[in-house]
Amino acid sequence: MTQPPRVIVVGDVITDVVAVLSGPLMAGSDTAAEIRFSGGGQAANTAAWVAAQGVDVTLVGAIGDDDAGRDRAAELERAGVDCALERIEGxxxxTVVVLATEDERTMVSQRGANxxxxxxxxxRALTAVPDAGHxxxxxxxxxxxxxxxxGLRALAAAREHGLTTSVDAASAAPLRRIGAAAFLSWVRDVDLLLVNxxxxxxxxxxxxxxxxGRALTAAARRVVVKRGAAGAVWVDRTAPxxxxxxxxxxxxxxxxxGDAFAAGLLTAWLGGATASAALNRAAELGALAVSTIGARPHP
Known part of the structure; x- marks a missing residue:
């Protein structure tokens, strides 16, 4: 294993309002919950988990010119993430409201500055980090x-700079609206595609x-299918x-x-781990994430 290169993570920065429900949601009535405000967003979470593995990471995203944006940037910097965040005035x-039960979560989203x-x-952000490798x-x-x-420019610029690339497919509902053909055309020939x-x-x-996974390797060189409690599968165009x-x-x-899983997978793979070892490291971080409240590693 070698030290992975700097990772650039591109994507969303969010304030999570997480409500861990005590039982089934009682529509039209009250449901007791433990409620917590914290930093979230798939890209920001992944960057924080990458930093927690001792790997240099730069987060590229957008925040509002507001207190929430300043708080999100500050907590990411404290977590060891180099932030290249565009501030959008007005x-x-x-913000995402997350309703979490023991094995499921439902999200209500306001994408905002993202x-x-x-x-x-x-x-500009990619040009400013010449030591990045992924x-x-x-x-x-x-x-x-x-x-x-x-997003499309990020992938194209990464290839121009000689970086390897990965994409997390993010969410089934918007994928369904967009359609498989369009999405797979956008991610064609990425080095690694993660899907649940x-x-x-x-x-x-x-x-x-x-x-x-084999079907999706027509678009991506490698595919990891995340199956929650059922584990994960890695499919490579040229390997078992x-x-x-x-x-x-x-x-x-x-x-x-899933963001912790992605960080474990990426840092292990970029450090030279085999597919099996990378999956196992990803599973370790995913298990750590589900055992605590919130989307980020704890100090």
Whole structure:
């Protein structure tokens, strides 16, 4: 294993309002919950987990020129993330209300400044980190029309700079609205595509995970299908399929588990780990994430 190169993460910065419900949501009435305000956003969470592994990381995104944006930037800097955040005047920093149960989460989103991430800012940010070796893109950037140009430019610029690339498919519902053909054309030839079970079904149909991964390698060089408690599958165009089980832990809050998984996978793989070892490291961080409240690593 070697020290991974600097990772650039591009995508969303969010304030999470996490409500861990005591039981089923009682529509039209009251449901007791433990409620917490914290930093969130798929890209920001992944960057924080990458930094927690001792790997240099730069987060490229957009925040509002407001207290929430300043708070989000400050906490990321404290976590060891180098922030290249575009401040958008007159627009609020994004907010997500997360309703979490033992094994599921439902999100209500206001994308806010994330919709305004610009191509010019992405280009400046990538030019400013010549030591970077990898770019990881949250697909929320591609799925929102306002930021799509910035996401596409991030992938193109990464290739121009000789960086390897990865994309996290982000969310099944917007993928379904966009359509598999369009999305897969945007991520064609990325080095690594991460999808969860629902996203894999949207993009590849109702096949078994290994078959879904093989189908998706027509677009991406490598595909990881995340299956929660059922583990994960790694499919490479030129190598055998690798499968790893999930860790068995008491689940407290699944918010951010996929982002922790991505960080573990990326840092291990970029450090030279085998597919199996990278999956196992990803599973370790995913288990750590679900065992605590919140989407970020704890100090």
């Amino acid at each position: 627009t609020a920093t994004g 919709l305004r991430l610009s191509v010019a800012h992405v280009e 770019l990881h893109l949250s697909a929320y950037t591609l799925l929102d029309v306002g930021s799509r140009g910035a 079970a629902d996203e894999a079904t949207v993009l590849a149909g109702g096949l078994d995970p290994a078959a879904q 399929v690798s499968v790893a089980p999930a860790r068995r832990v008491a689940v407290v809050d699944v918010t951010g588990a």
